[in-house]
Amino acid sequence: MKSKIAFYLVKFPAFAISLFFVFTIIAAIVYPGSIREGIGFESDSYSFTHNFLSELGTFTINSDETNPFAIKEDNTPSMLLFNGSLLLIGFTIVMFYLYFEKLFVFAGDSLSALKNSKISKPLGVLAGILYAGVGLVPHDLHFGWHVFFANGAFLTLLFLCIFHALAVYKSEFIPNKYALGYVLFIVFLAIYLVIIFFGPQIGPGAIYTESDLILQVVAQKIIVLTFIFSILYQVWGIRSFLNKS
Secondary structure, eight states: OHHHHHIIIIIHHHHHHHHHHHHHHHHHHHOOOEEETTTTEEESSOOTTTSOGGGGGOSBTTTTOOOTTSOOOBOHHHHHHHHHHHHHHHHHHHHHHHHHHHHHHHHTOOHHHHHHHHHHHHHHHHHHHHHHHHHHSOTTTOHHHHHHHHHHHHHHHHHHHHHHHHHHHHOSSSOHHHHHHHHHHHHHHHHHHHHHHHSOOOSTTOOOOHHHHHHHHHHHHHHHHHHHHHHHHHHHHHHHHHHHO
């Protein structure tokens, strides 16, 4: 049991996140570029401040542009790399939370820790499926469903992280500093949810300014990076506990 817990809670997440970083960087390098006629933006490469991460996963570039003369260049290499890495991340989250409860069972932890880890399981499975859905449905395939999967994933993640943090906080074996690490991410995530649900809306046919676009794009990247480092921090804490047990 310990070996499987170590694999799905430590080794596999570390591998999947590393692969996600590598694939995303390569996808950004081979991305052909884009234009935003509404704000007068044009670039022949991927822009950290003007391109969403999901644009790496589109079939063609400039898919949101309504101008029929806008270049719709093929984006297959970037699309396969990025969407493939998202599917891997989705699967990783599912497996992580299927085994998260087993960690506390293995430790013989408190009933409160077990209860919160048990609640985390279905939320983690749902979050993983939603993240995989983001990769399965690029926004130029169906924008509505893509947004549903993306927003649903982040919203589910908020509740998931709350119960995850409570499980770690109530644990008699895992130090509280790992719970506090997730609490910080929860604060960042709550702010991001306000931005995506109540902030400027970006999408096909929407009217927005360049600052609106930059706000949404940069906020997305900050929350993704924060989530990745939060997961790695949890992985480190679990690894330390398993090495001592």
